[in-house]
Amino acid sequence: MDKNTITGIILIFAIFIGFSIFNNSRMTKAYKEVIEVADSLYAAGDMENARAEYINALRYKPNQPEAVAKVNEINRILGFASAGKSGAKAEIVVNADSVARIEKTSVSESDSVRYGAFGSAVRGDTGLITLENSKIELKISPKGGRVYSARIKDYRTYDSLPVFLFSGDSTVFGFNFYTVDNKAIRTNDLFFEPVSGTEPVIVTNEPQSIVMRLKAGDQSYIEYKYTLAPDKYVVDFDVKFKSLKDVIGSNQSSLTLDWRMYLPQQEKGRQNEEYYTTIKYKYYQDEVEGIRLRQQKEVEKADLPTKLSWIAFQDQFFSSILISKEFFLNGVVTSTKTPASPKYIRYYTAEVGVPFESSDESNIGMKFYYGPNHISTLKKEGLQLEQIVFLGKNITGWINRFIIIPVFNWLQKYISSYGIIILILTIIIKIVLLPLTYKSYQSTAKMQVLKPMVDELAKKFPKQEDAMKKQQATMDLYKRAGINPMGGCLPMLLQMPILFAMFRFFPVSIELRQEPFLWATDLSTYDSILNLPFTIPMYGDHVSLFTLLMTISTILTTKMSGTTAGQDQPGMKLMMYAMPVMFMFVLNKLSSGLTYYYFLANVFTIGQNYIMKRFIDADKVLATLEENRKKPLKKS
Numbered sequence: 190m191d192k193n194t195i196t197g198i199i200l201i202f203a204i205f206i207g208f209s210i211f212n213n214s215r216m217t218k219a220y221k222e223v224i225e226v227a228d229s230l231y232a233a234g235d236m237e238n239a240r241a242e243y244i245n246a247l248r249y250k251p252n253q254p255e256a257v258a259k260v261n262e263i264n265r266i267l268g269f270a271s272a273g274k275s276g277a278k279a280e281i282v283v284n285a286d287s288v289a290r291i292e293k294t295s296v297s298e299s300d301s302v303r304y305g306a307f308g309s310a311v312r313g314d315t316g317l318i319t320l321e322n323s324k325i326e327l328k329i330s331p332k333g334g335r336v337y338s339a340r341i342k343d344y345r346t347y348d349s350l351p352v353f354l355f356s357g358d359s360t361v362f363g364f365n366f367y368t369v370d371n372k373a374i375r376t377n378d379l380f381f382e383p384v385s386g387t388e389p390v391i392v393t394n395e396p397q398s399i400v401m402r403l404k405a406g407d408q409s410y411i412e413y414k415y416t417l418a419p420d421k422y423v424v425d426f427d428v429k430f431k432s433l434k435d436v437i438g439s440n441q442s443s444l445t446l447d448w449r450m451y452l453p454q455q456e457k458g459r460q461n462e463e464y465y466t467t468i469k470y471k472y473y474q475d476e477v478e479g480i481r482l483r484q485q486k487e488v489e490k491a492d493l494p495t496k497l498s499w500i501a502f503q504d505q506f507f508s509s510i511l512i513s514k515e516f517f518l519n520g521v522v523t524s525t526k527t528p529a530s531p532k533y534i535r536y537y538t539a540e541v542g543v544p545f546e547s548s549d550e551s552n553i554g555m556k557f558y559y560g561p562n563h564i565s566t567l568k569k570e571g572l573q574l575e576q577i578v579f580l581g582k583n584i585t586g587w588i589n590r591f592i593i594i595p596v597f598n599w600l601q602k603y604i605s606s607y608g609i610i611i612l613i614l615t616i617i618i619k620i621v622l623l624p625l626t627y628k629s630y631q632s633t634a635k636m637q638v639l640k641p642m643v644d645e646l647a648k649k650f651p652k653q654e655d656a657m658k659k660q661q662a663t664m665d666l667y668k669r670a671g672i673n674p675m676g677g678c679l680p681m682l683l684q685m686p687i688l689f690a691m692f693r694f695f696p697v698s699i700e701l702r703q704e705p706f707l708w709a710t711d712l713s714t715y716d717s718i719l720n721l722p723f724t725i726p727m728y729g730d731h732v733s734l735f736t737l738l739m740t741i742s743t744i745l746t747t748k749m750s751g752t753t754a755g756q757d758q759p760g761m762k763l764m765m766y767a768m769p770v771m772f773m774f775v776l777n778k779l780s781s782g783l784t785y786y787y788f789l790a791n792v793f794t795i796g797q798n799y800i801m802k803r804f805i806d807a808d809k810v811l812a813t814l815e816e817n818r819k820k821p822l823k824k825s
Contacts, residue, residue, distance in 0.1 A: 504562075
């Protein structure tokens, strides 16, 4: 590297360090401003708003002891920590380790009058009932009759714990409606009675069910029926409203289904996992859409005014999907970041309208999918569920779906090591792109042969006002030598969709999850050979070896390619070497499978360039130029 390049790289690092100092100062200032507001509200006795501001301050500086202590103190003052507090109020418990939402375990008996015909269900048994097969284990709670936890059996978290899509009282699932005597009912707060018994149900040979009923009289009830088949991730969920036409107002043609859950962190790289965590939904007989990836706002909300087929609460590699056997009328979904919680990465909510007919018996058919974001598994369930896996838009998605994934699936039938599969996949891609690569290299190499002549033209026309003359003379030189200046660019542009496709493919491929190769313990997340005692802005707190190798090989590829006319300018040359360093900062936190692929691609490019260099005859290029100089230049 020359002096200008080294200076440029030093300046880039200086900018990153300066940004880190500036950002830390900005966050500290914002934290202090919010704390001042919170302290003033606390002094004035406005505890609820003070509590909200202290929690807001923790978003700028998580786990600050003074803010945590204040929130816990106000919790005690307001009675959030009191077991005797009535009502189904939610409590935010903040400590140095977590921010989690906890629901009360029961509705106070004194509130039974509020629930009218459902008053007898304000208390009940809290014992969980197990429904499981070889793929998933569900715990069903009598409170709300809902799924209390969902565990996927074949997978573990990054720290070797069981994978729970959700677990605990913080999850909400139930119908909200009004009775004929204007009682507000939330079935999530009331206790269902198990009809099928409380013994664990283990599904092996044929589908089995658990039935729960929320009674509103001797013969009136709401029934939840969960049916699980062997070796399936899908649970049938059938709801029956029996003899409730005198309980639920006849003017109600729809009910609100309320679904809320905290999404726990499952992967090693939290930031990378957050990139691919979102809510997806499918409009009835229409397209799949969703809240955008890499959510920037603290809260993202989507109003869904038309019919829906399903809603998915999606993590990077796993999803909980609520599917209607007919359709939902409409819905509203929100995704909230939880930066102050080391355990959870999102808080999801969905309120959907469900068609309801007031009669002696009304039935609603739904299904749950609790499982991995595995494309072939999702595709078997229909309704375009596989589209929750984002593989890119337009041509990028097309390349992944119809070329990369079929080749990848074919290779994994015969090869168990995913590192070797990526190696072979890289070779196949390089062979397919070889004609374009050769065309690009050929054009670039010819331009390098003519570079001394282009430099002479620059000396001949040194003045700024002669720039047009210099440009015309340069184009004349290329034309006489039979070189198209764009000949090196177009083939490279045609290769870009492949590069973008791989960028989308590797981070969402569950096949790579926790698959080791060489020093990388998990190809779906970053490989770390050194954990830093500090965090570098944008780069992170670790050193990824595959990312370093990719960066070094990219710089070597750039250096071996040499420079053509225009690329030897100080600014352009600096940019050529600075770009790999900038990509190193971006890719250090991403999938090691991705950086391993880019490293392999660079290694093969270096080899290709070395071989193709032998096919470029500089003397022949110059001879063509001299021969064409004797001919009059044709006007275009």
